[in-house]
Amino acid sequence: MTEAAARSGSRTVRRILGEHSLRATPGRMRILEQLRVAPHPLSAAELRARIGGVRPDLATVYRTLDRFVAVGIARTVFVDPVVRRFEIAGDHHHHLTCTACRRITPLPVCAIERMEEIARTEHGFEVDDHVLELFGTCQECRTTRR
Numbered sequence: 372m373t374e375a376a377a378r379s380g381s382r383t384v385r386r387i388l389g390e391h392s393l394r395a396t397p398g399r400m401r402i403l404e405q406l407r408v409a410p411h412p413l414s415a416a417e418l419r420a421r422i423g424g425v426r427p428d429l430a431t432v433y434r435t436l437d438r439f440v441a442v443g444i445a446r447t448v449f450v451d452p453v454v455r456r457f458e459i460a461g462d463h464h465h466h467l468t469c470t471a472c473r474r475i476t477p478l479p480v481c482a483i484e485r486m487e488e489i490a491r492t493e494h495g496f497e498v499d500d501h502v503l504e505l506f507g508t509c510q511e512c513r514t515t516r517r
Contacts, residue, residue, distance in 0.1 A: 383407070391442040398427045402435050403444065411475040412448040412456035412466070450475050450504050465502075469509035471516075478505065 384403045385395045393399060405421045406413065413421070415432045427435070436457050439445035446460045450468040456475075467476045483501050490496040508516075 387444060391444055393438070393442065393444075398431060399435055402427070402432060403439070406436075406439070406445060406457060407459055409458065411477065412450060412458040414451075414454045414456050416454075418457070448475075448504075449502055450506075465504060467505050467507070467509070469512055470506050471508050471512035474509055476509070 381400065381404070384400045384407065387403060387407075388395045388399060401422050402418060405418050409418075409421075415429060415436055418436070419426055419429055419432045436445060440447055440457070443460055445457045448456045448458055448466060450456055450466050451473075462479075463481060465478045465481060467478050468474070469476075481503070483503055487498040487501070490498055
């Protein structure tokens with residue numbers, strides 16, 4: 372990453388924290404930056420491992436992530452029954468999780484929105500949120516098994 376890109380990323384992270392009334396501590400900034408650039412949801416341990424230099428302890432990473440979820444910066448993703456994973460909140464999408472290799476792929480299409488409309492118009496039910504995670508075998512794993 373270039374120095375200019377690093378400065379720009381740092382400004383973005385500071386802005387996000389400020390918009391949510393959180394102090395821009397070095398730990399929060401490093402955790403949020405790694406979460407922001409991650410290509411898929413990360414566990415707290417994976418996130419901690421991505422942080423260079425002196426790393427915060429795992430309890431601090433969890434506390435920070437829980438705070439990010441509470442203020443709406445991040446969300447918990449339920450693609451693993453054992454390990455909580457986190458990603459930046461914002462763009463609405465779901466995930467495909469390969470049960471063979473555990474690869475997580477974002478799925479940008481949401482067919483549930485039509486179901487929410489039916490729930491609202493036909494049943495008077497106002498949906499606050501929904502979760503859809505699809506589990507199966509990715510093409511690469513299916514090809515390797517043959």
